[in-house]
Amino acid sequence: MTDKAPQKKLKALQAPKGVPDYVPPGSADFKAVKDAFATAAHNAGYEHIELPIFEETALFARGVGESTDVVSKEMYTFADRGDRSVTLRPEGTAGVMRAVIEHNLDRGQLPVKLVYNGPFFRYERPQAGRYRQLQQVGVEAIGVDDPALDAEVIALADRCFRSVGLTGFRLELTSLGDDSDRPAYRAKLQEFLRGLDLDEETQRRAELNPLRVLDDKRPEMQEKLADAPLMLDHLSDSSRAHFDAVTGYLQDMGIEYTINPRMVRGLDYYTKTCFEFVHDGLGAQSGIGGGGRYDGLMAQLGGQELSGIGFGLGVDRTLLALEAESKSAATGRRVDVYGVALGAEAKQKMVSVVNQLRGAGVAVDMSYGDRGLKGAMKGADRAGALFALVLGESELAADTIVVRDLAAHEQNEISLSTVLDHIVEAVGQKR
Numbered sequence: 001m002t003d004k005a006p007q008k009k010l011k012a013l014q015a016p017k018g019v020p021d022y023v024p025p026g027s028a029d030f031k032a033v034k035d036a037f038a039t040a041a042h043n044a045g046y047e048h049i050e051l052p053i054f055e056e057t058a059l060f061a062r063g064v065g066e067s068t069d070v071v072s073k074e075m076y077t078f079a080d081r082g083d084r085s086v087t088l089r090p091e092g093t094a095g096v097m098r099a100v101i102e103h104n105l106d107r108g109q110l111p112v113k114l115v116y117n118g119p120f121f122r123y124e125r126p127q128a129g130r131y132r133q134l135q136q137v138g139v140e141a142i143g144v145d146d147p148a149l150d151a152e153v154i155a156l157a158d159r160c161f162r163s164v165g166l167t168g169f170r171l172e173l174t175s176l177g178d179d180s181d182r183p184a185y186r187a188k189l190q191e192f193l194r195g196l197d198l199d200e201e202t203q204r205r206a207e208l209n210p211l212r213v214l215d216d217k218r219p220e221m222q223e224k225l226a227d228a229p230l231m232l233d234h235l236s237d238s239s240r241a242h243f244d245a246v247t248g249y250l251q252d253m254g255i256e257y258t259i260n261p262r263m264v265r266g267l268d269y270y271t272k273t274c275f276e277f278v279h280d281g282l283g284a285q286s287g288i289g290g291g292g293r294y295d296g297l298m299a300q301l302g303g304q305e306l307s308g309i310g311f312g313l314g315v316d317r318t319l320l321a322l323e324a325e326s327k328s329a330a331t332g333r334r335v336d337v338y339g340v341a342l343g344a345e346a347k348q349k350m351v352s353v354v355n356q357l358r359g360a361g362v363a364v365d366m367s368y369g370d371r372g373l374k375g376a377m378k379g380a381d382r383a384g385a386l387f388a389l390v391l392g393e394s395e396l397a398a399d400t401i402v403v404r405d406l407a408a409h410e411q412n413e414i415s416l417s418t419v420l421d422h423i424v425e426a427v428g429q430k431r
């Protein structure tokens, strides 16, 4: 008996709404997708950049645009203890540009090609495929206004998705023009919108950012907007030439696309080429990745007049798309080798063997807690191991160890002194 009063069982806590955990076994897919995207970017010459999770609020207000939903409604903004307004990053491009300017990366060889990944935060209404903490892998290629670079970035996004096995997606493409044609188009669109019977909020938006009105999903609005002038029909000669060159490169590379002149991206910095990758197995949140060119962003953030292009690929939606296609990006293998020791002496030896194998670069786990052979072999199966190493009293006495090939259901007994070389070679052959 203790004199302590009986404790009430505490309520278990849950993650905040719309904030996913990535736990085993699904977390293997999460990591495989992130790694595959990053590898594809590295193979195209992009270098890793790691950025702060929170920034000064002004960065996003100036970079992403005050009139966007992301900035006006969805930011996690708070005052820190020094009363500075900071914001959890809702996207990556503005932070990359801030860092490029701050560290003078744009004063060297151009384009600067960077890849990043991690969590982003948007206070959206959570639903399937729409989270408040979302994960992206993004690239930015900064400093050269060359349509071949637009094509590279788009082709890279396509390769990323294909590298994890996805096939059921399509690429939509448009041009949003630039300083040479957008002001005239904007005026034309405003004139058109003023002729419509619009509610007050939409009228306000039409004056502030008329392009955003085109994104109104309400059926009655879509009807009213059916005859709205489209940017793609009002491109200047230089914007048209840029866009034609991009589509030409894509055709050369055999990358299929459809032109969607009504595409409206959720961020204000875009100019010229804009694109979205859409997966048909996802329902409403079908955008698995998107991006585009941004001519004025660097100057807007206090840097020089350099353009850039990039993308953000949604890791969460890629995982859902894989699920919709009944595919997995992971190998299903937690380790290559699983040690099973029967008895105290065998365990003592196995701990060293496992440690040596790990030192030789083999992924190894072993059973703990004195489980019997059957239970331990279950552990080997669950780990998805290629081989089990079984060491019991009789093997110890003979200075041998049993190597069981778990897929082929074969086993042989080898000398304990050769186990390291044997396993390194056998695993190498199976990989």
Ligand code: HAM
Residues within 6 Å of the ligand: 090, 091, 092, 093, 122, 124, 129, 130, 131, 132, 133, 134, 135, 136, 138, 139, 140, 266, 267, 287, 288, 289, 290, 291, 292, 293, 309, 310, 311, 312, 313, 314, 315, 316, 317
């Ligand atoms: P974005 O289109 O806002 O672009 O986001 C890119 C991708 O992130 C989307 O296609 C989607 O897959 C995923 N995503 C966005 N919001 C959510 C959410 N609430 N839940 C789950 N997934 C989400 C950007 O962020 C730009 N920074 C991309 C870029 C880079 N443009 C040029 N450079």
